[in-house]
Amino acid sequence: MPSVRVPEKGAPAPKFKKPVKVKAKGLKRKRDEEELAELERRVAEFDLQATEFTELPLTKQTAAGLHQAHFKTLTDIQRKAIPLALKGRDVLGAAKTGSGKTLAFLIPVLEILYRKKWTTLDGLGALIISPTRELATQIFTVLRTIGGHHAFSAGLVIGGKSGKEERDALHKMNIVVCTPGRMLQHLDQTFGLNVDNVQLLVLDEADRILDMGFRATVDAIVANLPKSRQTLLFSATQTKNVADLARLSLKDAEYVAVHEAADAATPKGLEQFYMVVPLHEKLDTLFAFLRCHLAAKIIVFMTACKQVRFVHETFRQLHIGLPLLHLHGKQKQAARAEVARRFAAAKSGCLFATDVVARGLDFPAVDWVVQMDAPEDADTYIHRVGRTARFERAGRAVLFLAPSEEAPFVERLQAKRVPVARVNPKAAKKQSVQSQLQGLCFKDPEIKYLGQKAFVSYCRSVSVQKDKEVFKLEELPLEEYAASLGLPGAPRIRGVRGADAEKVKEMKNAPRGLKALENMPSGEEEEEEEEEEGGVRRAKKKEVRTKYDRMVERQNQNVLADHYKNLIVDDPTATAAPDNEDDDDFLTVKRTGYSSDSDLSTTSSTTTTTTTTKPKTIDLGGKDLTIASKRREKLMTSRKELAKLKPRGTKLVFDDDGNAHALYELQGLEAFRADGSAEEQRRAFVAVEGERVKVADVEDRRVAKEKRRERRERRRRREKEEEERARARAGSGESGGESGGESGGEGGGLLPYEAPPRVESEEEEEEEEEEERGAKRQRKWFEDEPEEERGRKGRGRVIEAAEEPETLEDLEALASGLLG
Template structure:
């Protein structure tokens, strides 16, 4: 009998299989729509674009719903896996224009952890990389990709342990190249998308070698996205990155202005030495604003920050520059982001891409290197259709060239004047700070040198003219007593005016020849020490600490003040002249041979000054005006009040003095008694040790003869000789008060006792 065959029921498909099938269908639908990306050029919302559901969900949770102009034009092209060059104004939303394609392209490729690195985003600064990574986390929370931030600031081995597992990397060029060279197992062979944010800055000379080395490690079959506010279109740069038929998207290229419409821009022409005064006055009148101040160097940023912290303008002050540690820079970035009213002193490290919310003013204290840098700096305010203000400070030598640059870049800017009655001077306070705090003085010297060097190194010499800057006045405005000497300024002077430099050299040689004809002064080691100059820091006035030339009689033009010139006729005695000349020569020779201490004794003494709270100098002891003196009453009333007040103080002091004297006497008496007690104890110990034991008795027994004699002495009331008394026969015989003792045998009978009594009577 054959077995009965039953029909098996069909298995239901699992939810995972269904989900994968639906995802694949959605991906194919998106691929079909993106074959014609130009059809999405009029989209207004993210939901109108062919994006994955996970990306749309992340954008909705992050609060992004409406497209900006750059996103509307660049996103469809980037989603279609085309190379894009995107240029748009600052604050126009370029970050989302490349982050959304990165997420969706990897999603459509079913990218997972085993596939390795799929997208690489390179940023020129660490702060901008941190900001990009924060936005990536917000919109990519629903995706399953692993993302990492490689910017340095941490130990290399900590990043090496995880970098090989990342699908998306946000990195700075230097740190990325370091991992490519040193991290085992890290490769970019499967890279799908390369993004360069602020591409014009990355492609310039500062990152040229690094970017070339990075690109060599990347596969040529990839998609490349370049975004910046001022985009590069150099054929050489595009060839380096292996771009294939790139789409150039410049949404504001035909715009009337290259800066945001709601950005109000002004410039001020002022002298170099007045910049800090104007800045302080500006801050004092904008205490309820959020301000960013750009300077040209890290040393300037730190000096201005430390000085303004001491001035206490009444608003929180923060500083950000490249010399700070990475963790501190990130903390400062986040701290300023959450501040409502604050002033941030920074370098160009914060000029590109950083999104500080609600910035009211951008003040460019130092002139930017070009118009592009100005646009990036000013773009920190008036972001996303918000209002903002920008102020540029120019010295007279920079005005013409910089305004021409801005005009060519279609930057609308107007001049404003500073009200003299509203301007406050802080030069006296800075001088006080430098006088009291050596660190502030050192920072001021470094800031001076750094600013002069930054001007000297600029490429556009029609704007930056270091030889025409008022160096002495600028150093004085920083609170410095003298102007630090720097070599490159002399080189610039020679390059600008060789004829002028030649004339100066000839005059210097003539002065040296005239000096050689006069009296030669002996050179000592102290002379050579004070003639040495540190070309970077020390000031010229340090060389004048010891003025040997001033010791000569009749030398130099300075001696003409309040001196009597000799007439042209001969004096009565020529011998007197010879003696005076000889005496002067001898004095100069002696001074040359003097030591450092002797010169210090003979030199004029310095004058000690004190500074009040406003930074004004005063003498240590100053006489009071009569009017101020009489405010407290006439002289007799003040005298009586002083005597009365002092008398009360003296009474209190007298009571305290008497109590103190009494205590001292009691202590002295106690110490004297203690010394006497110690002396008695010591004498008793010495007396008990002397004469009690016989030196010749080996059995340590008592000497009977000495014992009997001591008993006899006790009976007659005599005392034993102390350790400090002399045992001389002359003293025993010469003492009239000492009684004689007869040596007799012990009496046994009455007759013997009577005989002993007669002897004693006869001895008396």
């Protein structure tokens, strides 16, 4: 066994040789560089031929994310677009809806930033722009799914969220998924946001982003980005406009259209139909369609947000038997996200939506897409029907077209290679809901308001459409359409040009002098006009048109106006003058006024006709109110309005005993002093209350006396019943009646004897009353304390001493006497 040398005390510690430290960081960095070089080599040598994700030159992190999300096979657009994007080329990708375009640009974003060794210190590296918040949220969800193994920081920048939190986090983001408006807001307002180093710009639904709606916003964003970036554009209907592409500074862009040579621009598993439905029958047809598909998952597209709200609210109250949701651009972001989540998780239901849902959103297992209103163009139609039959599944779509829209719109669909077949609605299944909608509008003013707004929004949307061959507002039956919504009349639409718009414009632009000459009557007409009707010739002077006449002729000044009653006198009970037989040619304007409550019956009316009717009166608590107009008569049907005219009552309050009395009010100091001093008023009040309490005490004693008498009667009855029971028990003894008689004697047996009732005298009743009362009666709150009580309280116990104590012994004796 080897010996161990122990160092002596105070000697220095022995020095050992340090081991060689392995430089792990350096080796890891070298290994990463080798992997990166190998990855670059694989990308450069890739021949664009792959069918699965495992064949692509991807990093281990991206491959792990794809495997975890169960993505295995490449789609057509992914197989052609991803290799080009990995090589750094600009790509314009066009493919059918539901073909996997999202992965076609997310995978290149992750791979290119990884190959460029991007970190959080390098700032923003990729910008992904989406036209809607819902689509941006969906893209961000997929990015987190497949990019969770990377070290990049990503963020979602859309409207409806806290701008401060986004500003604080934008400086740390490597990948940003955003909407155009919100991103431009941050470029203008967020201090220190640097986008000079952006490597990739991605536009999803590029045709929508580059059109007129986002033109100025996208131009402002692109102006801040470097020109040496890579640009990827994807959409189901890709733009080929040279001007649009030039704005993005594309460099040798590759146009990838995998389905351009296909027979149809829509998915193969999609069955498409259209119906010719008049405008005023669309709601009836939609209601019948939903009632026939209660177990299906349906999306119903409409033009305006107000239409979506009105149809959702009315169908919900009609209890259609199907879960109903609605989604449009006017909702709060939290509500929009919740509705999208609920509909995606539902197995059946109906979602009423605008075109905010038309692009890119993936709702699982949608059975039907119903377009109640015609889309603005064929491209929008393709995006709408793309919500069903996604990822090579089956689906069906139906389009409602007005008769004036059928021929031109079908031509546009055929030009886009959209196979659509005409079908007719089944008459047996048709069901009218017009009367039910009228009832809802009559009961609920808010539903009527929504209906008016829906009518106006639809008409305005039709009037601003570019394709005037399809959308012809003047050929639509607007009055019937308003009636189908449950409205009593078509609201006036401001800003919409009707059929006579040109004529009205010419009349407005004509000189005033010329219009005056055209409207000037002849000399004979100025004096009088003669009419002949029913063989009776009568003359009438030319009427002067007043502001009331013009007001009556106006209808629906705005969408909030009530539908006023016709003010023409057509009451069958009205007695007209003999020379005034044609009541329809004259308008009656009546007003009734009153100056105060005391003069309610005084009315003043101004009429423009000789028609006389007997005025109605209403009794208002002893006062009569004359009703001389239909407006006042309608107003008086309201209890609230009648309460305003009735005399005011006196406010009462209730005390603890439930008795009502007038409200107590504090009296002024001067008025209080005028009634006398406080002491005098107190004595007078005590005297009055004392008399009232004495009277009440007499009544209380009488009531108490009656109660005591009743108790005594009940006690006597109980004693009598006990005696009878005891006598009955004694009479049924063993000795029997005969033996008792034989024994004889004074003590033999019980005699049938009943003592007479005892009558108490008044003195006994008073004594019993004093005994029951027991303790001394308490003094009332207003009674003064008796002198003997006051003296007794003040004195306490009194001990009289013969002499005044002089010594200590005398004081002790006095104290012991006081202590007892």
